[in-house]
Amino acid sequence: MIYFRVDGNEQIATGHIMRCLSIAQAIAEKGENCTFIISDDYPKALIQSKGFGTINLCSKWNDLELEITKLTELIREKEINKMIIDSYFVTERYLKEISKHIRSVYIDDLSLFSYPVDLLINYTSYYSKFNYESLYNLKSIKLLLGCNYVPLRKEFFQIKRNQINNEVRNILITTGGSDTYNIAGRLLDEISMEKRYKDINFHVVSGIFNQNLLKLKTLEENNKNIFLYQNIKRMSDLMMKCDIAVSAGGTTLYELCACGLPTICFAFADNQISGVEDFRDKKIMNYAGDARQNDNNVIQNMINGIELLCENAQQRETYSKKMTNLVDGGGACRIAQEVLAL
Template sequence: MGKILFYCEASWETGSGHVMRCITLANSLSRFNSEIVFLTNEGGKLVIEKFADFKYQIIITVQNFNISEEIKNLKETLGIDCFIWDSYKMSVDEVEIISQNIYSVIIDDVYLLPYYPSHLILNQNIYANKSRYVTAGYTEVLDGSDYVLLRESFSQLRNEKKEISATVKKLLLTFGGADDQNLTMRTLEWLESFNAYSLEVSAVLGSHYQFHEELKTLLSNNRFHQVTLFNNVTNMAVLLADQDVVISAGGSTLYELSCLGIPTISMITASNQEMLVQTFEANGMTISLGNCKDLNKEDFLNTFRNIINNRVVRRELSKASLKLVDGLGAIRVASHIIKRLKECTHA
């Protein structure tokens, strides 16, 4: 129902997380027969065309464009009914102007603005605190892990009785869409010092990974472990569900792993991941390696060995994780938006 416009961007500096979660919500809204349009940059276009379940109209932004004017024009020319904003590029004035003319949704997990005049705020984080938002009288807030935006495949593959293998054979590395610190390569190098037995290592490379040549050189040498590279994985749920342990950046992938109950070792790769990783660790859902900038080979290997040699710890990590996310958050959010759009239509 209705025509819905998303604004989000992707780049080497920011990664692709904003665009990926918008794609997930767009896919759910499409199942309610909503028509989806994306306003994004070239990096976002690349991600959308690769990962979206449906073919969406894409409008490319120009540098230093005026977003409130752009939305006003698109409302008039395309008949936009709802605007969903997932970006750190916003101001109170812009949100206020846009919200006067259209049903507006802000996806926010960093409490970016001092005041939110949008109609709806979505904060999917486990530590989300509704009381921190200063809002207009009409603003609603959907907060917490019931609203985590995961693709449908995660709920389909979720197994609450997941068996934890006695021996870790399959290990996956995933450090986001960009991995600008090349943690993939650093971790693979360190893993060569673990020689108790050979592992099947899968390394996921995102759409903005820029170290392919260096990684190719590293892997051209004889390796103790069997390493397989995956570029731009379109069905991450299937790949993750097949793993015994995953080493991950501390972003939204942690929610995907939680839904599937995969024992996880996490690294903080950006400041906005600190609270998420700390909260997951405090609730027994991950083992944290701390900030990747402070991590050394010895500490990494000690933690890694402790996890893979302890089935009880891995079983407890899986059990705690499965309690957090059921994989139905995107449908809940989409249903809420559609309900409000119907009310606006009938008002």
């Protein structure tokens, strides 16, 4: 049995849960069961819907040191020997104490300190800026670095886009599990007033913690070209159907890369900044900005980006090729192999 220690809720959304589920599914395909240890029941239904069990620690998701004793007791009780930990709220003490009892794996994209674990994963395109090789040079820690280890679901493995359409007919909008700034709703408000977009379908994916769901449903009811999705079973099918995407930062950007879907990206959290700016600097995606700094400006940049990509099939082709060259979708399987070999 492989255990995951991860959380998801209205504050931190579901990104950590989703990437751990991808790894868990890859591990399960290799014949090993997985269980998720969570601080509360917010993500329970999502995890169990994918066929995995949960254990509720009844702890504080944003103060992990308070759970050290309780988690250590659980490790002894369940005879846990391997655990994948995915939280921005780990501390050096937390990881050191937990790693005394298990083979530990940590998923990182911030490099806040030298992590006392057995296996460290950073699958981002910008991992090199953290100088992991020199930082862990004399330590017996296995490093899995770069986009070969992006933990995507099996549906994204070696998926191929046959062609870039001359005309844009379908646009995907996905703004994270909670969409704190109501970016999807406000963007659609602006677009629905423009006649030029009346023949384009807008496919909006809403996360389970989206507090603006009723507004999105109203937009769908009032506009024949707006379609709202929740709990979508195969995100890759929808991505492959679309010609352009608007997306928040996070693992979804790597899913879009695997699908070769030209994307306008934006950020709304600190942990997304490095990723979206790296994609901007490498000209892999069009970057609309940080919603926390000027959300109105971000909306306008999205509209400008949509207009640019609608008018320029060659630019869409260039983005698409760069994206598929970066991500092949096999990262979860590679991680599963390494975890099982620990």
